[in-house]
Amino acid sequence: MGRYAAEVSEETARAEAQAVRQRREGSLLAILFGLAALVVVFDQLTKQWAIENLSEVRAEPFIGDLISFQLTFNPGAAFGIASGTTWIFTIIAVVVAVVVIRVSRHIGSLAWTICLGLLLGGAVGNLIDRLFREPGFPEGHVVDFINYAGQFIGNVADIAIVGAAVGIALLALFGLDVDGTRHRRPTDDGEAPADVGEAPA
Template sequence: MSDASQSSAEAPPRSRRRALVPLLLIGVAAAVFASDQLVKNWVVDHLVEGHTVPVWGEFLRWHFVRNPGAAFSFATGSTWIFTILAAAVVIVILWQIRRLGSVPWGLFLGLLLGGVLGNLTDRLTREPGFPQGHVIDFISTPWMWLGFSEAIYNIADIAIVSGMILFVVISLLGLHIDGRPRERSRAEPAGEHDGTA
């Protein structure tokens, strides 16, 4: 089969994938955002702020706190800065959708977008008010000691951290955001790649 015929045969599946990957991003982001906000609303309605509820002994507990800072209560008192940064991240992700053609990239950006939107919604809508609302944190894992405080976080934080771990893997594998195959190593002879050796 000639190169032209092979390219034309591969084009439709690649085009369909490029069309579906943005839907993956939006679906993952919507699932993360919805679950994050629904659970946070349940926490506010059913848990007492500052009170600890054991779930699995000391491994997992519910501990409702209002976090004015970043993840794990870092940089408290700088809520407006994180609001601006989160809004900027959302804009950048939405701008990158037009280039998106890679499933791993779609999953990464979906996790990141859903998590950022979840915490941004708290900053815009919860007490003490726009744009300095406090983020609802409730998942406590005492064994995950960060050196300066106990780890208390939420579903949005989990999505963001999971997304960043996936981003490291994507970077190590050299995957392109548009779904292009990895570039051939310079040391690899051309014949080994295209079967003409």
């Protein structure tokens, strides 16, 4: 009888732990897609503002000579890199969005949730331009307007993508996995130690 009660208690504990994980995953997914949606909306609103208010030939100072606003239509990647290969970046943006959605099924870390939300929002924000702006699908030019000291011109989506990339690099450096577990670097003898369990982030 005691053994049966212990087994029932263990099963109940596992079921409760599973329910807690599912609720946490649901909350993290809501944060991820909510953040992505906010990035997309803010990105598109600022791009529309830029189209209506900025010039392609004159920069409007914002923070001295460091940051100014100037409208440009970019056929390349973030910050105007690799122009002339628009369709390639359209495909890349689609792939990034699909990968983020697939990875999100295993989300267990708030830090990863924020990074993936920023990455998804940035990718979709620029993808909308490539799909629906001139000269047309799938080679639409991305609206850029944030001029960084005359070196690069970007937009809100670019900022989200770069921020996500930096965050993901740091998470990988510190050994935090998407599911919230933390692992250590290989030891001196070349053997990688076992995962050390869930991290609080």
